[in-house]
Amino acid sequence: MDNRLIASSSPHIRSDETVSRIMLDVIIALLPATLASVYFFKLNAFMLIALSVASAVATEAIFQKARKKPITINDLSAVVTGLLVAFNIPASAPWWIPVIGSAFAIAIVKQFFGGLGHNFMNPALAARAMLLASWPTIMTDWVKPGVDAVTTSTPLAILKGQAEGTLPSLTDMLLGNVGGSLGETSAILLIIGGIYLLYRGVINWRIPFTYIGTVAVIMLAFGGGVENTAYHLLAGGLMLGAFFMATDYSSSPVTRKGQIIFGIGAGLLTAIIRLKGGYPEGVSYSILLMNIVAPLIDKYTSPKVFGEVKQNA
Amino acid sequence: MNLKSFTFKGGIHPPHYKRYSEKAEIEKAEEPKVVIIPMQQHIGAPCEPIVKVGDKVKVGQKIGEAKAFVSAPVHSSVSGLVKKVSSMDTPTGSGVMCITIESDGLNEIHENVKPKGDIEKLTKEEIIEIVKEAGITGQGGAGFPTHVKLSPPPDKRIDTVILNGAECEPFLTADHRLMLEHPEKVVYGLRALMKAVGVNKGYIGIENNKPDAISAMVKAAEKDSDIEVISLVAKYPQGDEKRLINAATGRVVPSGGLPMDVGVIVNNVGTAYSIANAIQIGMPLVERIVTVTGSAINTPKNLMVKIGTPFKDIIAQCGGFKEAPGKIIMGGPMMGLAQFTDEVPVIKGTSGILVLNEKEAKIPEPNPCIRCGKCVYICPVNLQPLFISQLSLKGQYDDTQRYHVLDCIECGSCSFVCPSKRPLLQSIKVAKKEVLAKRRKAN
Numbered sequence: 001m002d003n004r005l006i007a008s009s010s011p012h013i014r015s016d017e018t019v020s021r022i023m024l025d026v027i028i029a030l031l032p033a034t035l036a037s038v039y040f041f042k043l044n045a046f047m048l049i050a051l052s053v054a055s056a057v058a059t060e061a062i063f064q065k066a067r068k069k070p071i072t073i074n075d076l077s078a079v080v081t082g083l084l085v086a087f088n089i090p091a092s093a094p095w096w097i098p099v100i101g102s103a104f105a106i107a108i109v110k111q112f113f114g115g116l117g118h119n120f121m122n123p124a125l126a127a128r129a130m131l132l133a134s135w136p137t138i139m140t141d142w143v144k145p146g147v148d149a150v151t152t153s154t155p156l157a158i159l160k161g162q163a164e165g166t167l168p169s170l171t172d173m174l175l176g177n178v179g180g181s182l183g184e185t186s187a188i189l190l191i192i193g194g195i196y197l198l199y200r201g202v203i204n205w206r207i208p209f210t211y212i213g214t215v216a217v218i219m220l221a222f223g224g225g226v227e228n229t230a231y232h233l234l235a236g237g238l239m240l241g242a243f244f245m246a247t248d249y250s251s252s253p254v255t256r257k258g259q260i261i262f263g264i265g266a267g268l269l270t271a272i273i274r275l276k277g278g279y280p281e282g283v284s285y286s287i288l289l290m291n292i293v294a295p296l297i298d299k300y301t302s303p304k305v306f307g308e309v310k311q312n313a
Numbered sequence: 314m315n316l317k318s319f320t321f322k323g324g325i326h327p328p329h330y331k332r333y334s335e336k337a338e339i340e341k342a343e344e345p346k347v348v349i350i351p352m353q354q355h356i357g358a359p360c361e362p363i364v365k366v367g368d369k370v371k372v373g374q375k376i377g378e379a380k381a382f383v384s385a386p387v388h389s390s391v392s393g394l395v396k397k398v399s400s401m402d403t404p405t406g407s408g409v410m411c412i413t414i415e416s417d418g419l420n421e422i423h424e425n426v427k428p429k430g431d432i433e434k435l436t437k438e439e440i441i442e443i444v445k446e447a448g449i450t451g452q453g454g455a456g457f458p459t460h461v462k463l464s465p466p467p468d469k470r471i472d473t474v475i476l477n478g479a480e481c482e483p484f485l486t487a488d489h490r491l492m493l494e495h496p497e498k499v500v501y502g503l504r505a506l507m508k509a510v511g512v513n514k515g516y517i518g519i520e521n522n523k524p525d526a527i528s529a530m531v532k533a534a535e536k537d538s539d540i541e542v543i544s545l546v547a548k549y550p551q552g553d554e555k556r557l558i559n560a561a562t563g564r565v566v567p568s569g570g571l572p573m574d575v576g577v578i579v580n581n582v583g584t585a586y587s588i589a590n591a592i593q594i595g596m597p598l599v600e601r602i603v604t605v606t607g608s609a610i611n612t613p614k615n616l617m618v619k620i621g622t623p624f625k626d627i628i629a630q631c632g633g634f635k636e637a638p639g640k641i642i643m644g645g646p647m648m649g650l651a652q653f654t655d656e657v658p659v660i661k662g663t664s665g666i667l668v669l670n671e672k673e674a675k676i677p678e679p680n681p682c683i684r685c686g687k688c689v690y691i692c693p694v695n696l697q698p699l700f701i702s703q704l705s706l707k708g709q710y711d712d713t714q715r716y717h718v719l720d721c722i723e724c725g726s727c728s729f730v731c732p733s734k735r736p737l738l739q740s741i742k743v744a745k746k747e748v749l750a751k752r753r754k755a756n
Contacts, residue, residue, distance in 0.1 A: 006640045006674045007651040009739045011725030013327060013483065013673070017732040019680055075680070117683040117733075204690075254686035254699065303695040305717045307555070307568040 019116075023076035025202045029193035030083050030244065036175075036189050037182040040145035041091035045182055049086040052098035056082030059106040069115075077116050081105050084124035087183025087240060088284070089131070092143045092151075097135065101127040121291045122248045125241075125284045142179035152179040155235040156280040159228065163280075170227075173234040184237040194243030206259035207252060207266075208242040214267025222275060232274065241266075241283035251291040258294070258301040266290045318521045319560040320546035323693040325726045327549055327647065329522060330483040334606045334613040339490050341617045342603075343630055344418055348391050348621025350376065351403040352410040354660040355450040356457045357383035362412055368395045371423040373597050376412050379448075385458040386448040389423075390599035390619035391416035404624075404643040404650060404657045411658075414621070427595045432505050440509040440592070447591035448598050448661075452583035453477060453552065454644050456662035459588070462578050463509045469573045471510045475561055476503050478519040478526065478582040479545055479552030482645025485665045487602040488582050490615045492519065492526040495586060496533035498593075502585025503540060505592055510578055515540040516561045517582070522547035549647060550724040554579040556693055568720050583664070604665040605631045608673060609638045618659050624666055625655040639674025642667040647725045677734035688727035688737055694720050698727035698737045705744035710751070713744040721745060 037045045060078040064071045085101045105123035113119050132139045144152040153163035155178055168178045176186025184190075197203045215238060219229040232238070237245070246252060246266050253262050266286045273282025353359035360377030364370055370389040377387030389412075397413035429435065429443050445460035465471055476499065480488040492499060503515050517534065519527045521544045534540040543561055545551050555566045557579060564575040572579050587598045599620055606613040611632025618627060624641065628634065642649035643663050659666075688698040694717075701716045718741060727737040 004671075005638065005651075005653060006676065007653050008640075008676050009736075009742060010646075010648050010650070010723070011728050011738065012640060012642055012646040012649065012651065012667075012669065013729065014677055014734055015325075015327070015730050015732075017730070018734075019683055019732050022683070022685065022732055072680075077683075115681060117681045249684040249686070254684055254689050254697065256690070302697065302716070303689070305568055305696060305720050306694040307565050307570065307720075308717075309567045309569075 019075045019077070022202055023080050025197060025200045026080045026244070027076065027083065029196045029202075030080075030087075030183070032189040032192055033087070033176075033183050033186055033240075034083065036186045037087075037091070040176060040185065041143070041182060045091050047095060048089055048091070048093060048098050048182060049083065051095055052086035052089070052102045053079055053082035055099040055102035056085065056106050059103045060111070063107055063111045072116065075116065078106055081110065081123045084183075084244060085127050088124060088128040088181050088237070090139060090142050090180075091182055092141045093138055097131060097138060101131050104130055117250045119250050120295070121288055122245050122251050125245055125288050128284050129288060144179055145177050145185075154178070154180050154280060155231055156274065159231055159235070160274070160280045167231065170230055170234065173231065178235075180235070181237065184240045187234040187239045190239035190243060194239065197243065197247075203243070203247040204259070206256060207246050207263040210260050210263030211242040211246055211267045211270075212238065214264045215271050218268070218271035218275075223271070236281045237283040238270070241287055245283070246287050246290070251294055253294050253298045253301065255298055255301040255303055257303070258297040261297050261301065262290050262294060265293070318544045318546045320548055320551065321556040321559045321693060323691050323695070323726075324548040324550060324556075325691050325729055327483050327729060329547070330606075330646075331486050331489070331522070333484065333610075334604050334615055335486045335489055337486075337490070337614050339494055339602055339615045339617055342619065342622065342627060344416060344420070345391065345619055345622040345626055346416055347396070347623075348389075348414050348416065348619060349401060349623065349658040350387055350389065350412045350414065350621040351401075351658065351660055352377045352387060352412070353403070353405070354387065354456060354620075354662060355385050356455060357381060357385070357461075359410065360384060360387050362398050362410065364395050364398075364412065366395055366398060369393070370395060370414060371421045373426040373595075373599060374423040375597070383458060383461050385450050385460070386446065386597075388448055388597040388599050389414055390621050392419050392421040393417040402654060402657055404652060404660055404663065425595070426597075429592045429595055432501075432508055432592060435508070435592070437509050437511060440505055443591050444509070444588055446597070447587070449584060449587050449591060450598070450661050451581055452587065452601060452662060452664065453581035454648060454662055454664055456660075459580065459584055462573075462580070463506070465510070465573045465578075470576055471573060471578055472512050472576045473514045473516065473562060473578070474503065474506045474510060474512055475557060475577060475579045476515070476517040476582050476585050477552055477554065477557055477579055478517055478530070479557060480523070481520060481547070481549045481552040482647055482649070482664075483549075484606050484667050485604045485645045486606070487604045487615055487664050489523050489526050491586055491602055492523070492582055493529050496529045498589040499530065499582050499585045500533045500537065500540065501593070502588040504537065505588050506578070506580060506585065507539070513539045517542045518545050518557050518561050519543070520545045520547040520551055549726060550693060550722070553693065553722055553724060555722070568717070598661055601659070601661060601663065603627065603659055603663050606665060607668040609634050609636050609668040609670040611635045618663075620661060621658045623656055623658050624652070627659065627666060628655060628668065634668065636670050638668045639671035640669040642669070647729070648723065679735045680733040682733055682735055685732060687730045687732070691726050691730055693724060693726065694722055696721060698741060701744060702735065702737045702740040705740040710744050710747035713741075714748060718744050718748060
């Protein structure tokens with residue numbers, strides 16, 4: 001009998017939380033917004049989302065197989081990336097856009113840097129930036145929700161005066177009945193998903209609240225009043241970015257203080273890009289920029305150890 | 314009872330698993346036929362055997378003499394014949410000098426075992442001497458000789474004694490049962506401790522998942538206005554002494570310091586019980602309460618066990634194994650020591666014998682760190698386990714000091730919460746060992 005005893009170091013019990021459960025929670029949280037985008041943008045949305053997820057999972061499997069590493073698609077992290085890439089694509093995009101985007105996100109941004117937990121940027125946002133730089137017309141060809149795919153402008157572009165048109169009502173903005181990327185249109189459903197993640201303890205309040213709060217404060221002060229601020233909060237990818245992108249574990253700080261700095265930083269950059277920059281939308285670039293400084297933020301925000309005393313030099 | 318519950322920052326909420334044994338009254342274990350008594354059951358220097366093969370010994374007779382200050386003598390728990398004085402396996406290590414005694418079943422008490430008188434009449438020094446001679450060591454797990462704690466250097470002013478009845482380790486119920494069944498002895502032990510260090514403030518800290526123990530202790534301490542029972546939030550590691558001090562008094566023991574640095578001495582409730590016995594009856598520490606529990610034990614129990622009784626005898630008295638054992642642990646599941654065999658003896662620090670089945674014992678396959686930060690949020694010492702572990706796994710032990718590796722209290726909370734099942738504490742322990750070894754070499 002003795003030979004069969006396991007004598008390992010403590011602790012001897014583990015919580016039942018797993019990586020795949022966390023990823024499943026993110027997928028559950030994204031589900032309402034996913035369904036809404038299919039509702040608003042019909043079959044093309046469904047096709048783009050399906051292709052994006054399939055491409056992400058396939059790329060992960062092929063890459064790991066080629067490198068003779070264990071295939072980890074069961075952890076569902078590639079599904080999450082695929083969903084988020086699709087969320088960043090306009091409904092009118094051709095089928096190969098999400099395929100290339102997700103393949104880039106998984107192969108270049110995630111696996112080249114060591115796979116799960118090692119990507120220094122949010123893969124989906126990096127893919128969006130790549131697609132936007134490579135196919136700018138396709139990536140900004142916004143359509144009105146509905147079957148006829150009438151070309152329209154995003155509320156932010158109208159707000160900025162870069163495009164003609166009338167602003168949609170705030171109710172439509174909240175529900176998502178506006179032009180924009182697939183997943184970023186319905187603020188309310190994204191918020192519901194975010195609340196679910198907070199409730200499940202997958203994310204904490206620090207990054208999303210400081211991020212959205214910073215944007216709100218700056219827009220109130222410099223963005224032209226309460227109504228404009230409301231548009232800024234509900235439009236574009238702010239909710240998607242704040243709850244689902246900026247909170248990406250591997251590309252954001254792990255310290256409490258660091259997360260607050262990260263959220264405020266992303267909020268500042270978003271507001272500056274939207275108010276002063278050349279793009280109407282600033283969420284993706286502000287998060288990507290903050291991703292790059294996240295390790296530095298972590299380094300300088302190490303928590304004070306319990307009972308830490310100043311050493312006499 | 315409606316006490317406000319106190320606590321500390323951080324920590325985790327593992328399942329309690331106490332229902333297996335919390336209702337089981339303390340039973341006297343069967344008389345062991347043979348006891349194996351290690352000469353080292355505590356932190357500090359080992360004892361030297363003072364009996365030889367063929368000697369006849371009695372219950373309470375000293376058989377191992379402590380030569381160093383940080384050490385505690387060892388006594389026989391049975392009467393009978395010394396069979397062997399040899400190096401054997403013990404729960405805390407292999408190759409420890411042990412005295413094997415065959416019991417004659419008569420339990421003849423040694424003539425030195427007699428009541429030491431009233432604590433009111435004993436002086437501080439006399440109490441400390443009684444504690445020392447009775448071989449009393451901390452019974453929460455680490456096993457630090459108690460008389461050393463009671464002899465702080467003169468520049469440390471002690472004003473508070475805290476008894477630790479938190480029992481935050483899942484599964485264990487020995488302290489719980491002790492407080493329910495012998496609360497007056499615990500209070501007596503606390504009064505002796507308070508007298509020994511000359512303080513008039515005593516606390517008994519108990520987690521609020523044991524309301525019956527809290528009521529029992531409050532009742533037992535009713536007449537002592539200087540003893541206060543405090544309810545603690547049931548959260549792991551509430552029973553860590555620095556967390557306990559923080560919860561009870563709000564004081565923060567400095568990093569690298571000892572409780573005495575903030576004027577506090579902490580002892581386990583089991584230790585207080587042993588001190589009461591040492592004064593009232595004069596019996597040294599020769600038996601203790603052990604929780605025998607876990608999914609692979611047929612009838613979980615709380616047993617009063619003689620020191621030196623082999624684990625397998627105890628397990629047999631609890632109906633043996635329900636299914637094939639995967640892991641036998643001395644202590645609780647968070648900080649306990651996994652054993653290679655069930656032939657090791659119960660020692661002074663054996664708070665529990667926990668047997669997990671093969672499924673629970675399986676070491677989970679680690680996945681990559683996803684940097685979720687959970688280990689950072691729950692660390693009761695505010696460390697960043699993910700970074701320390703990362704450096705340790707790469708062999709960069711020196712760099713782990715930048716992340717205060719030596720402040721780790723090894724509570725295991727980080728490994729517990731990790732969704733990737735990474736060996737966080739396991740690798741941090743390696744780094745600690747390497748850093749300390751290097752420091753010793755340098756000195």
